[in-house]
Amino acid sequence: MSDSLSTFAEKVRARSKGINLTAAHVLTAGLLLAVALLVTGIALQLAGFAPEHSRVVSVMDMPRALAAVEPSGFYSLGLIVLLATPIARVVALAVGFGRRRAWLFCALSALVFAVLTLTACLGLLT
């Protein structure tokens, strides 16, 4: 085994081992939070807090909707948390690979995050 660890590839593989759990923890936390918010929205809807058929509110209007305990505010926040979870996972991987000195994959994760951010910004602007 020590022979195989002498190669660059095996060193990288060994350093990045265990990062799976870090990513799984980030995903689990994000998913549970998102589901909790969506279920809260449904509970409020069933309790009659929003009788009319409302759409997801804008990000700017979300604090007001949440303060007013409107289901649409919880739906919006839940869906935003759901969408942010994979992006948070990319950031967690960049940090995780960096802490393990797997610099190649740290740089690749940072690149993915940068392109993802640029894509989202362009999509929102156009």
Next chain:
Amino acid sequence: MTQAILLVVVGFVAGAFGSMVGLGGGVFMVPALSLFLGVPIHESIAASLLAVVATSTTATIAYLRDDLANLRLGMTLETTTVTGALFGGLVGALLSRGVLSAVFGGVMMVVSIYLLVRPHTGEAEFAGQEELGTLGGTYRDRSLGTTIGYKVRWLPLGLGSSLVAGLVSGLLGVGGGFLTVPVMVLGMRVPVRAAVATSSFMIGITASAGALVYLARGLVDPFVTVPVVLGVVCGAYVGSRLAERVKSSVLTVMLAVVLFALALQMLLAAAGISVR
């Protein structure tokens, strides 16, 4: 209330099948929502994109805990997928959706048939001595009771196909898994179980950017999306657990059937017969 229950059921089925074959489930969901439940097409696509993120997130948790998803390979391929998605958004109007549907429909039909008829050589048992390379990996195959090791081959092919998958995924309204899973299995020699898990990891990242745009533009109807997402979460959890227990050969057949159905849908769309 009946509509909400039907939406949960659609989400459950899409999440279960999508997570088992490494696709997002949009191939089942968009037609089901728009054709059978009468949801407007843009809201169907928006719900589908959010469902892809939910499928990916739920399934990947299980696949990561069992070391099935290859993060190093996934992040490497994701660099070209997100770049392709970026350029796809910029030059999308210049590409013919009909021609793309015809080309990819034809290619995928051939790939799906090849997956069914190719001689199955089985995965190599890992003895602990083999050189697996930077991107290679090992995982425990529960159906076989052995540890499987694999080395990734033809990385440029994978990077190229991921670029194309990102480029066309938004245009065709499907996830990138439809192209990356067969390329990983047939070209890069990644075992189907690891390819499915790695693709599940990747598609959530790609879909999240597109879904964010739909959300920001107010095209998300919570009365459609929320039941679908909750159904998907339950379905993807069940699907990812089932995928770990069924044989690789069964997963391959399932993948081939789904790809064939998607190819047929694309070819019909290219011929002007829309099923969405």
